[in-house]
Amino acid sequence: MRTTAIKKRFHSARFGVIAVAALLALSACSGSGTSPSAGGTAAANPKTLILATTTSTQDSGLLDELVPAFESASGYQVKTIAVGTGQALKMGEEGNADVLLVHAPAAEKVIIDSGFAIDRLLVMHNYFMVVGPSADPAGIASAKTASEAFTKIANSKSAFVARGDGSGTETKELAIWKAAGITPKGQAWYLQSGQGMGATLQIASEKQGYTLTDDATFLANSANLKLTSLVKGDPFLLNIYHVMSVNPAKWPKVNSAGAKAFSDYVTSADGQKLIAGFGSAKYGKALFSADAGKSEDELK
Known part of the structure; x- marks a missing residue:
């Protein structure tokens, strides 16, 4: 295309x-x-x-x-x-x-x-999902909601790669941070790619960090990523x-x-x-x- x-x-x-x-x-x-x-x-x-x-x-x-x-x-x-x-x-x-x-x-x-x-x-x-390294250093796999997962990421100061591009995905991501009562911008562990979803997934894979992605883009690119789906199914993640x-x-x-x-x-x-x-x-x-x-x- x-x-x-x-x-x-x-x-x-x-x-x-x-x-x-x-x-x-x-x-x-x-x-x-x-x-x-x-x-x-x-x-x-x-x-x-x-x-x-x-x-x-x-x-x-x-x-x-x-x-x-x-x-x-x-x-x-x-x-x-x-x-x-x-x-x-x-x-x-x-x-x-x-x-x-x-x-x-x-x-x-x-x-x-x-x-x-x-x-x-x-x-x-x-749906959106939260993906990250299989080692899951923040322990988010047990989280029942996206906001609980984001809280664990922030508390552990694990790397999180955000879009930072005004996208619909960023809009959803910021809504999750707000629901969690956390302001991530300016934190050393919070990175903004300024790029699209495919590129952001690649960066998260390289840095072994977490990110929010739509499930379609993740599945289409998963063969080239060292990331795994960790949190999904939260109704708030509807896309x-x-x-x-x-x-x-x-x-x-x-x-x-x-x-x-x-x-x-x-x-x-x-x-x-x-x-x-x-x-x-x-x-x-x-x-x-x-x-x-x-x-x-x-x-x-």
Whole structure:
């Protein structure tokens, strides 16, 4: 799966493909002093669609199957930007994407309430888990909840590798620390990678530290990691994904038709079947549960 970043287009000129880091820097600069009707990206080709999504959908391998299937069914070409959910939502808010596939429900509701995104639909879920070295120096394997595990990690001053990238995973991690009554930032044992889930797992493996991960990314990369799953099953670790379209009333140049086509596909019978079966052949279990048409309350 290629990950492409898109340069902001002004007037009718085509935008080019640049590095993701450059795009994010440009987005940050252009966010102030720009009226919604004056900027924002739109595919120069109406059959090109910009998808901003979380790194877990890429690092788990899901996009390698989902995007080609959608392209084949729809005729659209998808340019994927996999970043932390916070950055993906910001891209939507600034009109630098057409459709968002993300996993931070509280932050998603903010962008919906602000009017920058519309048509938020439940797509799928899996779970977060706490992983770490098999030696388990903090003794978290006996913990009944994620907050109990985090308390043990802090008390033992065992290395913990955090995302630190504004992602949905970081949002969940910080909520767990808050529930435990612990402020980890600034502690010598608390490290921030500033990277996606796959890279953060690699760092945790190298340092033999703990981290919070979605189970799909962990299973997809476990063969290359010296880490084991230690805490899972806590209902608080539910990890929910929604799709939503960037609002064309705010950013007229976005590909609203393409965004709707993508949303329709991932919530359709075909899209849901693909999601529900993803990973089964390779890992012996599906990495996501398909949830289109359900409410969040049904998952809890």
